[in-house]
Amino acid sequence: MPSVILHFSTLEVDLRIGPDIRDITDEINRIVGRSGIDNGQATACVVGSTGSLTTIEFEPGVVQDLNDAINRLAPQERAYAHEMAWNDGDGHSHVQAALLGPSIALPIRDGRLRLGTWQQVVAINHDNRARRRTIEVTLTGV
Amino acid sequence: MPSVILHFSTLEVDLRIGPDIRDITDEINRIVGRSGIDNGQATACVVGSTGSLTTIEFEPGVVQDLNDAINRLAPQERAYAHEMAWNDGDGHSHVQAALLGPSIALPIRDGRLRLGTWQQVVAINHDNRARRRTIEVTLTGV
Amino acid sequence: MPSVILHFSTLEVDLRIGPDIRDITDEINRIVGRSGIDNGQATACVVGSTGSLTTIEFEPGVVQDLNDAINRLAPQERAYAHEMAWNDGDGHSHVQAALLGPSIALPIRDGRLRLGTWQQVVAINHDNRARRRTIEVTLTGV
Numbered sequence: 001m002p003s004v005i006l007h008f009s010t011l012e013v014d015l016r017i018g019p020d021i022r023d024i025t026d027e028i029n030r031i032v033g034r035s036g037i038d039n040g041q042a043t044a045c046v047v048g049s050t051g052s053l054t055t056i057e058f059e060p061g062v063v064q065d066l067n068d069a070i071n072r073l074a075p076q077e078r079a080y081a082h083e084m085a086w087n088d089g090d091g092h093s094h095v096q097a098a099l100l101g102p103s104i105a106l107p108i109r110d111g112r113l114r115l116g117t118w119q120q121v122v123a124i125n126h127d128n129r130a131r132r133r134t135i136e137v138t139l140t141g142v
Numbered sequence: 143m144p145s146v147i148l149h150f151s152t153l154e155v156d157l158r159i160g161p162d163i164r165d166i167t168d169e170i171n172r173i174v175g176r177s178g179i180d181n182g183q184a185t186a187c188v189v190g191s192t193g194s195l196t197t198i199e200f201e202p203g204v205v206q207d208l209n210d211a212i213n214r215l216a217p218q219e220r221a222y223a224h225e226m227a228w229n230d231g232d233g234h235s236h237v238q239a240a241l242l243g244p245s246i247a248l249p250i251r252d253g254r255l256r257l258g259t260w261q262q263v264v265a266i267n268h269d270n271r272a273r274r275r276t277i278e279v280t281l282t283g284v
Numbered sequence: 285m286p287s288v289i290l291h292f293s294t295l296e297v298d299l300r301i302g303p304d305i306r307d308i309t310d311e312i313n314r315i316v317g318r319s320g321i322d323n324g325q326a327t328a329c330v331v332g333s334t335g336s337l338t339t340i341e342f343e344p345g346v347v348q349d350l351n352d353a354i355n356r357l358a359p360q361e362r363a364y365a366h367e368m369a370w371n372d373g374d375g376h377s378h379v380q381a382a383l384l385g386p387s388i389a390l391p392i393r394d395g396r397l398r399l400g401t402w403q404q405v406v407a408i409n410h411d412n413r414a415r416r417r418t419i420e421v422t423l424t425g426v
Contacts, residue, residue, distance in 0.1 A: 101385060
């Protein structure tokens with residue numbers, strides 16, 4: 001069996017005021033392609049405490065429905081203790097991102113992410129400002 | 143130190159109309175056993191955008207309580223934008239699965255998953271149809 | 285390229301009645317430092333079904349806001365089916381932990397976790413008792 005190799009890369013994605021949801025599947029698949037890894041796993045993690053990663057069927061309806069659900073979890077208009085100290089208007093952003101979580105672990109099979117046909121990897125900006133989000137991608141496999 | 147090896151396998155589990163929660167701990171432990179890995183990690187990811195993975199104490203009360211909480215997060219009876227376009231009745235399924243997340247990362251120690259005594263790995267089907275769910279399991283370790 | 289190595293270690297952290305949120309970034313960075321791994325990934329998983337892991341800006345306001353949001357997801361004062369059988373008062377703990385999830389995958393770059401300046405890894409105890417929580421940390425990298 002060949003030795004397990006490591007490959008890592010950084011994605012930068014421009015996102016609007018949150019919740020903003022963007023499909024990053026192609027970008028991760030390009031990293032997988034460059035790695036030469038056929039089978040293994042990719043982990044991805046957003047740098048920063050107001051971003052998150054998950055998978056969805058990336059079509060406008062689901063995007064809107066997920067945005068609505070995220071806003072129900074932690075509505076912008078609530079009072080947040082973070083605001084008392086910092087007053088930067090992003091109390092809801094921190095809570096939303098913590099509940100969804102910053103990281104994901106995805107299978108690589110036959111040189112690509114193994115996902116459902118209607119399943120895409122998405123990065124979510126929860127911040128109340130547009131942000132260039134950094135996502136660290138780490139691959140291990142053979 | 144021995145070289146890190148990779149092992150991967152696919153689980154297929156039949157699940158009922160969602161939310162349906164099934165214990166897959168034994169199935170993953172069998173994959174760990176076949177791999178020959180004593181120490182390392184297992185990542186698992188559901189293929190498809192209406193499934194998720196987490197851990198619970200797998201007893202009927204917690205299963206029901208988690209089902210109830212999942213239905214509160216995204217009730218089936220809400221109006222979903224996904225429905226406007228697709229009308230397949232699973233708007234809530236997509237939102238629930240995205241919030242819980244498709245993947246998990248578990249420790250392998252002494253040739254088995256290291257979990258709590260009352261902690262099981264579960265696959266959740268959120269779809270409004272019974273589904274055979276595919277779960278990709280990737281192990282790395284020594 | 286050097287071979288991928290594996291390093292694993294166990295953290296024990298004392299947490300109060302839940303939700304209690306503790307910053308474990310320094311503890312994980314110490315494990316990374318001892319491993320000799322410069323680049324790769326760390327996965328961490330809480331042992332037990334009433335704990336979870338995520339990242340936040342660890343300041344008192346966000347900690348309180350996240351606690352409040354966790355309690356809205358599964359309030360202690362609801363009726364839980366788990367209680368009917370076990371009557372140990374922790375129905376809400378199980379639901380909260382399952383929704384947040386037990387595990388996280390973090391990038392290692394230049395011999396440290398690559399996180400945002402205001403992003404810390406936190407362990408959360410959701411139990412209705414103070415608990416010494418065990419967290420298994422598994423590193424792979426070069």
